[in-house]
Amino acid sequence: MIEGADEQVVVGEDVSASGADAEVLGHQLRSKAKELHELPDVPLFFGRLDFAARESAGDHAGQSYHVGRRRISEHPAAPPLVVDWRAPVSRAFYQAGPQEPQGVAVRRRFGWAPGSKGDSADLTGLEDEWLEAEGGVSVGESRIVAREIERPRVGPMRDIAATIQPEQDDLVRAGLAASVCVQGAPGTGKTAVGLHRAAYLLYTHPQRVQRGGLLILGPNRTFLTYISEVLPALGESGVRQSTVEEILVEECGAAVSKARMYEDTDSAAAVKHDARMAAVLRRALYARVRPDAAPDSFAVPDGSYRWRVPSAVLTRIVEAVREEEPPYATGRERVRSRALRHLQEQAERRSGPVNNLWLHKTGRSRPMSAYVDAVWPRVRPEEVVAALLGDADALAAAADGILDVGEQQAILWAKPPRSYRSAAWSAADLVLLDEVAGLLEHPAGYGHIVIDEAQDLSPMQARSIARRAAFGSLTVLGDLAQGTTPWAARTWPELLGHLGKPDALVAPLTTGFRVPGMVVALTNRLLGLLDVDVPPARSLRQDGELRIRRADDVLAETVDAVRGALAHEGSVGVVAADGEPVSALRTALTAAGIEVGGPDDPRARVTVLGASVAKGLEYDHVVAVEPAAVAEAERRGLHRLYVVLTRAVSRLDIVHSRPLPFPAAP
Incomplete structure (x- = not known):
């Protein structure tokens, strides 16, 4: 397969196509060859399924399949020598049992020496489970599975494709549209379940997931380093792995300099991470909308004629848009378009239909822009947050009835900067900046996000993730008993509500396979x-x-x-x-x-x-x-x-x- 991929890269250079098509094809072929070259040297299969030669086995009757970490074939059109563990037929390897054999007569497990690359000399044992006969090895008694689970570990986390248990497999293969929360006790494999679910979704829905993007969120960079080799071992590379703070620093852009970040006090951080801050920030942002700032009327020149809009109409336009609660930037343009429509109606009553050039020129005219800036000013997230944290009166107005005086004092800057451009920010301020950015316009989202150690997320961090998964799904992994942050979740429904997935399935894993x-x-x-x-x-x-x-x-x-x-x-x-x-x-x-x-x-x-x-x-x-x-x-x-x-x-x-x-x- 690797040699064939390399050959296709060379042959593909001579394919007759347009320059753009040739570049796209070349990129695809080179990417496939690179992916195959980067596969780890591990045994290519760990199991085999022998289906019974009877009707209950369906289309697989009498067939035998080796199961491995990816599909292996001599030719794309030929039957595979090894089927991918994520393929539908492979599910029987994890789910079939004596009570429900699913058409499988024999399930075989292969034992390999630690560090083996798949040489036949490294085969340490075979285990056959006769699902339709007595005397076979049961799942709970498999020495090969036990040996693999208990094998000493030095280095990054390993995949568990060979040892996935039925209850784990159910979670791994949940549909793309389903959001799942796994409450996992220590050693139950919740992290592995999340990573294998990511690999499964990439295999089953490649175009939809890759188009929307897949994101792995971990608690810190050390943890991400530890799990970094699991997805590549399963044949999936190029998946973004990050922390929430890294995402927020990156998307805040030039507004945040890591060299100038400061540490919040515990009391300040606790208030900033509280969900009530979302209401405070919304109030502070929309306080900038001023229907009463509309001029008595404004006139837009059109040749020798001037079109006028009365102040009462202008005020009604702003109030109506404000009541609709669109994203702030959308609302600003909605005010402009409605004022323009009023002018358009006047012009068409007098002279007939207007063209697009007239609409663009009038909509971007100086009087129109001055009106929009006055009633619905353009703002930046850091401008809003700096004005709130640097001004006691502004904070009091926005937090009235939401935060008490002590909480307001905790987050108020002792020495406000001259402007938001010179402000220093804390890690907790990042969630405030992101909240305002989300009020201004919707951020780019992901098709699926896997969140590990989710119990430690604050409500405001959860809201930042929810904005990026508004049209996607989540795999939420955690253990409430391991919550160590001051704002750690006490219950899953509360956190899932902040994550925007209140109806997500909460599935407990209580059986440990790793901790004695x-x-x-x-x-x-x-x-x-x-x-x-x-x-x-x-x-x-x-x-x-x-x-x-x-x-x-x-x-x-x-x-x-x-x-x-x-x-x-x-x-x-x-x-x-x-x-x-x-x-x-x-x-x-x-x-x-x-x-x-x-x-x-x-x-x-x-x-x-x-x-x-x-x-x-x-x-x-x-x-x-x-x-x-x-x-x-x-x-x-x-x-x-x-x-x-x-x-x-x-x-x-x-x-x-x-x-x-x-x-x-x-």
Whole structure:
């Protein structure tokens, strides 16, 4: 296939076509060849379906299909050697069972050695499940699936195409128009479900999704680096992966200089991220609309004649448009067009129909533009926000009955800039700027957006996403128990309302495949202390290790725990409260001769990181250092600790000198 794609690039250069057509064809052929060359070296298939030779198998009766990460064929017109895991026929690989075999006689799973590129010598085992006979291997007993799930992990997140479970498959294959919210306990694979759903939609609806665009939103750049190789491994490249803040900085453009951004106080950030700010900003923006600013009348010259519009008519035009509540920029042009229509009616009564040149000239005439600027002035988002935050009287007028005096004082700038052009902005100000920009005109949207760690979105951040998904759909991934921001969601319906998808299906995933049972039992006790209504998780894994190590010298005990962890395969994550504890641990481990990396180095064997960046990451062995310090470091510290303890997928060591902030035993 790769050789054929390369050949088509060469042959395509000689195709007789117009210059534009040849360029488009050349781009398509080069893109396909590049995509194939960039495929990772992994086994091309992981399963096989043998359909029964009977009517219940439908069109597939008597057929056998290998299932892999993408379609493999010797020729585009020939039957595939391997079918894509997203193809309709492949669904039986994930869904068929003894109770409902779906026409499948035998499902085979192939076991491959870690790091295998698909050489036959790397085949470690075969497992046949006879769905229409007794004695076959059941899904829950598959050693190959268990081995793949439990395999030690160093480096970026892997795809789960070979191990998708039926309840996960249902979510992955939900229709493009459906918005889905996955409430997933730690280790249930919610992130993998979201990424595989993105790959499925790109495969099933390529033109619609690519035309609208697909966006992956994560909580931070470290997390996005960790998941960056999943979609390419599934044959999908070129998907944008970003954070909400990166999107807002980019779309605010020249208005925001990252070098001049400032940090809000906690109280100011909390108010700015509150949904009530949307009403304050709308009031501040539309306060600039002034029907009473219309002149007594205005006249537009037309040769030796002058057309006039009475002030009463002008005022009615502005008031009528204001009541319709269009986007601000649309309303401005609507006022212009209605005033122009009034002039047109006068002109046509006197002289007959007017042409387009007359309409354009009159609509853009100086008197007309002066009138529109007076009653519905042109504004920029940063102009509106700066005027609001820099003027106590303007803020009081816009926030009257919405924010109390203390809340207004919290967000008011102590030293207003001379103009909005010299203003410095905070991360929380970005959501205000985006809200106003959305009031001015609708932003460009996406066909589908996948949002991970969605429980940490503020209402105003959610509104910014909703504007970009107004005509698309969402896959919302999160865990209310892992909400760590001051504005973290307590319930999904509330957040889904802010995201503009109040009717989205909320599907819980409570069965863990990655976090061992003893770790889940421990974290379920911590879960009981959190202020969220989330069902306890359960794990299918009975392996793993949990050790609680009390020590007077926490640094020395941590070094010893890491040395013990290095005796096993896989990655080691050492997690502590942000700041000085992380620096001290890094120094102690380095002094002990242990090479350590940071969270942005996903291939490091030992990673030392602060609790605030642990979300979404996984390590075979986690050493959680001084849980009490993690719990005290922030307002929702217990939620942060819950995140830290559930990063372990094989072994967990808890090192502490202070009392634990949760019951260590039932």
